[in-house]
Ligand SMILES: Nc1ncnc2c1ncn2[C@@H]1O[C@H](COP(=O)(O)OP(=O)(O)OP(=O)(O)O)[C@@H](O)[C@H]1O
């Protein structure tokens with residue numbers, strides 16, 4: 358793509374076909390994104406965009422590149438080819454001279470503060486209490502005062518139903534509780550975009566509901582844009598504006614959750630949904 | 639008994655020198671180990687290369703040779719005399735620091751990648767990540783080996799009599815030549831070395847236990863102080879969140 362191209366003239370498919378999402382330019386644009394690991398092409402000239410406030414669920418078979426998409430957005434991986442834009446500004450790249458070069462660490466630090474991520478394995482810091490897990494980044498990265506951060510930590514813990522665990526140590530919590538703390542930790546940074554990568558799949562079945570309820574509440578009460586990889590079809594149906602079905606690094610099908618889950622058109626979508634139901638995810 | 643009464647003050651002076659050498663060397667080694675160990679995990683190859691050179695050079699040369707160099711060669715070349723105590727601490731610190739740097743580097747690299755990724759997701763800077771997450775977690779992993787290194791360091795101080803320092807070993811040698819009581823002369827030194835080592839080991843285990851407690855790991859044998867006199871079981875050291 359030539360450097361003068363802007364995301365406005367990058368025609369991405371979809372772009373929030375639910376009426377609820379505000380009608381501005383897209384927030385996230387993947388423009389011909391290729392990601393390879395060695396010889397393995399994981400994302401193959403991928404185009405898609407996500408509107409402000411839109412909640413998108415990513416589904417697809419194992420290895421289809423869903424995690425890779427979230428990791429690219431969290432800057433944990435770098436694109437091999439193509440560009441990612443956020444709010445009309447280059448994200449995977451930065452302007453230099455008349456062109457774009459791969460983004461450097463300083464640029465990334467500036468850009469990724471709008472984005473938060475919750476991981477499958479929670480990744481709480483075992484060397485800190487629950488309170489510190491939530492407070493440290495706001496204090497050190499955003500420069501929030503300790504009092505203010507502590508108060509926010511309390512509010513967020515109440516929100517995720519763990520107000521009494523503020524002084525606990527992560528190892529004293531169940532998986533479901535740890536994941537709810539991880540959600541609070543991500544929210545404490547006031548992200549505009551929240552990335553959720555199979556956040557319930559490491560949990561015992563009886564703990565899944567609690568975590569999903571928290572996320573439902575976040576979805577209802579905030580306008581955070583969410584990209585969510587999940588096998589929880591009921592949850593996806595409830596909260597997402599749009600579902601993207603991935604297969605072999607490309608979008609096989611996309612649409613409103615009612616359509617994708619109720620009336621899938623592509624053979625691959627049908628067989629994938631069938632296998633998910635059978636495996637009882 | 640008379641022998642002990644007569645000679646003990648000299649032994650205690652020697653032991654005090656040994657303790658100073660050990661602690662001085664340990665502090666220097668610790669600073670060097672942290673500095674070069676952290677550099678050894680840097681993104682820029684030049685920093686990693688500096689670490690490699692330091693580690694390979696000072697691991698490969700006996701502390702005694704470095705000590706001779708500082709005490710005899712440098713004055714010859716430059717005319718400046720180095721205080722032998724200072725030279726000995728420098729030599730011991732440089733030597734043990736090289737081993738320590740490898741320990742630090744390995745411990746930093748052993749912090750799970752997922753922890754680093756969580757700090758990136760929270761937009762922490764490199765410095766914040768090190769200070770708040772990586773070093774505190776690596777610390778618990780470094781301590782057992784640091785404990786071994788400080789004992790090695792204490793034992794290595796026994797060569798300093800060769801540059802004329804009156805440490806515990808030097809005192810034992812002098813007492814033996816002066817009195818002819820070989821067994822008693824070295825027996826007392828043996829006991830004092832043993833006591834110093836025990837105190838060091840106890841202190842290191844205390845640090846280790848505190849570090850593990852911070853990571854939410856408690857020793858399965860319980861928390862009594864007496865347990866510190868026994869080596870910690872392997873189970874207390876492993877098992878950061880998968
Ligand atoms: N760092 C890496 N090095 C090499 N290959 C990788 C790396 N990360 C991912 N891959 C490969 O890329 C492909 C896509 O991985 P990705 O994790 O994005 O899939 P996914 O859709 O999230 O799958 P799952 O449902 O199993 O989580 C897989 O084949 C995976 O093995």
Ligand SMILES: [Mg+2]
Pocket residue numbers: 423424425554555
């Ligand atoms: Mg995945």
